[in-house]
Amino acid sequence: MHSNQILKSLFLFVAISSMAVAVFGICNSCQTNNVACLNGTHYRFCSDSVAADQVVQCPDGKVCTDLAVICIDEGVTDASCSATAADGSCPTCDGTNTFVCTSRTTFQMCNGNELTSQVTKCKDNKICSIQSGKYCVDLCEAGDSIECDRESPL
Incomplete structure (x- = not known):
């Protein structure tokens, strides 16, 4: 009976943890989505075929993340680089x-x-x-x- 309670607690912890998005990116560092967020709203591509000085700005109200969709609505998740x-x-x-x-x-x-x-x-x-x-x-x-x-x- 006690192990069943532990399993339920463990399952609940895993479920809640998987819903939380934690972003620990470093500014100007290439991320898994192949961009480097330069600040909360700007990024550059991590590719030899794109000039490093080509900077892209997220649309208004969106922040740069390390997620597959680079620019996400502000407040949904933290920017992966918030140096400013x-x-x-x-x-x-x-x-x-x-x-x-x-x-x-x-x-x-x-x-x-x-x-x-x-x-x-x-x-x-x-x-x-x-x-x-x-x-x-x-x-x-x-x-x-x-x-x-x-x-x-x-």
């Missing part, structure tokens, strides 16, 4: 920085604690990276340190 803040937070002018990224592909100059009105856009296939000292870099060069994960400046 999920809320899309970005650095702000704090009186010590000259420039800050205001979206994935734009930056603005700071005037003390205030942003100036001029928005500067990175070239195509580049993302904002003030910390690199280059202003804009290839996504692969930025690695898992995306400074601002917003679609556009506020």
Whole structure:
């Protein structure tokens, strides 16, 4: 009778565990689905026949995963790489920085604690990276340190 209880508990544990999706991916690392998630919403293909700097963005409201369907609705499962803040937070002018990224592909100059009105856009296939000292870099060069994960400046 006691072994029957243990078997039921074990079966229940296995059933619940199989329903839970745990994602332990590493940013910019090839996964079983042959892509490398670069952040929560962008990925590159892991193939010699596709240029490594070709970056694909998941549709709005979807996150990059290691599942067969690469981009899954946000909230259904965790992104396999979440090196950036999920809320899309970005650095702000704090009186010590000259420039800050205001979206994935734009930056603005700071005037003390205030942003100036001029928005500067990175070239195509580049993302904002003030910390690199280059202003804009290839996504692969930025690695898992995306400074601002917003679609556009506020």
